[in-house]
Amino acid sequence: MNASVEMGIVRLAKMTMRDEFARTQVNQEVLDSAESQPSGSRQIKAEVEGLNFFYGKLQALKNINMVFGANQVTAIIGPSGCGKSTLLRCFNRIHDLYPETRYEGKIILQPSGINLIGPETDPLEMRMRMSMVFQKPNAFPKSVFENVAFGLRLRGINGQELKDHVEQSLRSAALWDEVKDRLRASAYTLSGGQQQRLCIARALATEPEMLLFDEPTSALDPIATSKIENLIFDLKRDVTVVIVTHNMQQAARVSDFTAFMYLGELIEVAPTKEMFENPAIKLTEEYITGHFG
Amino acid sequence: MSDFKRIIAKRKRQDFVFNVVGIVCTLVGILTLGALLADLLMDGLTRLNWTFLTSFPSRFAERAGILSSWVGTLLIMVVTAFAAVPLGVAAGIYLEEYARKNWLTNIIEINIANLAGVPSIIYGLMALGLLVYQFRLGQSVLTGGLTLAFLILPIVIVATREALRTIPQGIREAAYALGSTKWQVVRHHLLPYSLGGTMTGIIIALSRAIGETAPLITIGALTFIAFLPPPPFESQPPFVSFDWLWSPFSVLPIQMFNWVSRPDQDFVVNAAGAGLVLIVVTLALNAVAILIRYRVRKRIKW
Numbered sequence: 052m053n054a055s056v057e058m059g060i061v062r063l064a065k066m067t068m069r070d071e072f073a074r075t076q077v078n079q080e081v082l083d084s085a086e087s088q089p090s091g092s093r094q095i096k097a098e099v100e101g102l103n104f105f106y107g108k109l110q111a112l113k114n115i116n117m118v119f120g121a122n123q124v125t126a127i128i129g130p131s132g133c134g135k136s137t138l139l140r141c142f143n144r145i146h147d148l149y150p151e152t153r154y155e156g157k158i159i160l161q162p163s164g165i166n167l168i169g170p171e172t173d174p175l176e177m178r179m180r181m182s183m184v185f186q187k188p189n190a191f192p193k194s195v196f197e198n199v200a201f202g203l204r205l206r207g208i209n210g211q212e213l214k215d216h217v218e219q220s221l222r223s224a225a226l227w228d229e230v231k232d233r234l235r236a237s238a239y240t241l242s243g244g245q246q247q248r249l250c251i252a253r254a255l256a257t258e259p260e261m262l263l264f265d266e267p268t269s270a271l272d273p274i275a276t277s278k279i280e281n282l283i284f285d286l287k288r289d290v291t292v293v294i295v296t297h298n299m300q301q302a303a304r305v306s307d308f309t310a311f312m313y314l315g316e317l318i319e320v321a322p323t324k325e326m327f328e329n330p331a332i333k334l335t336e337e338y339i340t341g342h343f344g
Numbered sequence: 345m346s347d348f349k350r351i352i353a354k355r356k357r358q359d360f361v362f363n364v365v366g367i368v369c370t371l372v373g374i375l376t377l378g379a380l381l382a383d384l385l386m387d388g389l390t391r392l393n394w395t396f397l398t399s400f401p402s403r404f405a406e407r408a409g410i411l412s413s414w415v416g417t418l419l420i421m422v423v424t425a426f427a428a429v430p431l432g433v434a435a436g437i438y439l440e441e442y443a444r445k446n447w448l449t450n451i452i453e454i455n456i457a458n459l460a461g462v463p464s465i466i467y468g469l470m471a472l473g474l475l476v477y478q479f480r481l482g483q484s485v486l487t488g489g490l491t492l493a494f495l496i497l498p499i500v501i502v503a504t505r506e507a508l509r510t511i512p513q514g515i516r517e518a519a520y521a522l523g524s525t526k527w528q529v530v531r532h533h534l535l536p537y538s539l540g541g542t543m544t545g546i547i548i549a550l551s552r553a554i555g556e557t558a559p560l561i562t563i564g565a566l567t568f569i570a571f572l573p574p575p576p577f578e579s580q581p582p583f584v585s586f587d588w589l590w591s592p593f594s595v596l597p598i599q600m601f602n603w604v605s606r607p608d609q610d611f612v613v614n615a616a617g618a619g620l621v622l623i624v625v626t627l628a629l630n631a632v633a634i635l636i637r638y639r640v641r642k643r644i645k646w
Contacts, residue, residue: 143521150444179523189514192537192644201532202522239645250518257522 094121094161096261096291097142101156102168104137104146111137113315114156119261119308121161124283124292126306126323128299130343134315135295139263142167142293143181144174160260179206182254183263187270188246190238190253195221195230198238198249202257216256223289224252225282244275251282255290262286264294268301280305299339303327311335384623387616396617400570401599405610410618412569413599416485417554417625419573419588420595423489424496424553429546432497436504436542437530460498467495468562476563483564485573486589491559496549503545507538512646540640547633551626557597567602569594596622 097119104112111134119125127135137146144167146152154168160180167177182202190198199217208216217234221227226248230241238249247267254262264283268276283305286292296302302309303323310320311334319326319335330336337343399409439456443449471491481487511534519529573591577584596618603615 145517145521148517148520175523175525178521181521183517183521185514185518185521187514189512189518191515191518191533201519205523205528237643253518253522 093123095119096121096123096161097167098159098161099138099156100159102138102141102158103155104134104141105151105153105155106149107151111315112141115317117310117317117320119291119293121291122287122289123307124287124294124305125308125310126302127293127295127310127312128297128302128338129312129318130338131297132314133312135312136265137315138312139183139265139293139295142177142261142263143183144168144172144177145183147174179257180260181263182257182259182261183265184247184250184254184267186266188243188250190241190246190249192237192239194235195238195241195249196234199252199256202253206257217252220252220256221249223255223286224248225278226252242275244271244278247271247275247279248282251279255286259290261291261293264292264296266295266297269297276301299327311338313338381623384616384619387613388618388620391613391617392620396614397621401568401594401602402570405608405614408603408611408614410596410599410621412572413594413596413618414621415572416488416565416569416593417595417622419485420488420492420560420593421550421554423486423589424492425546425550427490427493428496428500428549431493432500432546433504433542435497436501436508437534439501440505440508441530441534442526456498456501460502463558464495464556465558465562467491468559470494471559471563482590483566483592484590485593487563488560488565488593488595491563492553492556495556495559496553499549499552500542500546503549504538504542507541507545508534510541510646511537537644540636540644544633544637547629547636551629551633554626554629555597555622557595557601560595560598561601565598566592566594567598 095118099115099117099119102112102115103110115138127138129135140146141154141158146154157169158167159165160167166172191201193201196217199220200213203213203216218227218231221230226245229245230236230249233240238246241249247270251267267283268279271279280301283292283294287307294302294305306323308320309323309326311318311326311330311332313334319330319332321331326335327339330339396409397414398411399407400411401413402408439449439453468491471487471494475481475487475490476483481490515533515537516529519533524532569592573588573593574585576586576588600615600618600622603611603618606612
């Protein structure tokens, strides 16, 4: 287990329980604590305001309010079915592929100020601006090169520029050295971990504003997992990262901020260190210490 | 303990009895088919030679051949494939990927499955009324090809949808997440990835169409035809001609039907020869389907 998490648990045992009122102050707290970060002032990439989401009559997200800092890694944790993937999938409007899904509220993207779930916003445009890495490696049954090139071709990039972009993306995904001699081979000849890094390269190639990871390592072994975690840590220099994970140690290792969700509600969001060492809310504490979930 | 042994012995006897019954039932099927094939081979092989393939039908059994009927079968299949494949694949893609899932698409879905089970002669009657009398396409290759195209359309639609369904949803989401439109997802991903399944379905459908007799007799295919349709290629510009579409035709199964119904035993041997050709073509089509399926499965494993 990660050392900081262990420490957190020890401290939790000594901690007195806090009041529920802290929950209403989540946003303020996040902003305050952001200011105390060593990195200095925190730029905002996205603001979620009063977000509700419905699958038909079922309400999967209930009044979510939080901010995502630019060039930071925000982890979303919580038990299965808590709505963490649902929240993530709002960002690239992938819900719009399915019938009877409905958004309420706002997700304001900065600096453009566009409401990404507004009815006036084209889901296609949002998918051009966001990238997602999925739970199961879902490389296309095409060559390694074509997997990365596909998103670029959609954006009209061709020829030498395309080749350069593909190489650069594969390098950023720490995969170039392993595949540079077999760019024409089928992506399915790669191992599971390599396929997932290929999916990350594919996601990076289009230079997204935000990189959305939906439990990216849950199908991988520990070695492949640690490679991807290191990668996520490096990526935040260039892009804002959101990662949904059911692995709390992973959240502790890779993220700057952590949000805890339960039954469709955002319970607490705080700097990761604070969240794991000193959670403001009892429910968070119980989840982190493994009392449920 | 002895009680157990008695019960076990009794149940093992039941097992043995069904084993024997099963073998007999299986053999009835296999032996019948084997006998039919052997009979066809013995009769047909004696008659199968180059002249048989390149001669027109004749009043004299030994001079009669299947030239006009195999050319007819070939041309009909070309028309059928060109009509049924684009229509069926497009309809399958629409129903699977574009159409909203509601009561109307449910009804359409059920009815397509039903259409696949409609007796082929009903299609013949429909084609006679619609294509021959209403659209005045005549008793031509075009009419015949379109009739069989209607017949196999539901099979092609169902095969296309089945092939699309085997593609994991994660692949679709990955393509959409990169910013693809629906058409780009279909064009660059779903169509190529489902090609194996779709092609297999199309070929199976064509091998069903190739043996159809009833609907073609219904629309008025000829049983005796001693000339070929005009050739599709010409020596002068524009080099291609579609006059053959309007030509009357016969096909292999109809030629066989005609010969079998004659009293002269020599013509029955001719029918066996034609049947042999038909079976070889059908088996070849199925072999191609199996080959495609095998190769695609090797390339794409979900």
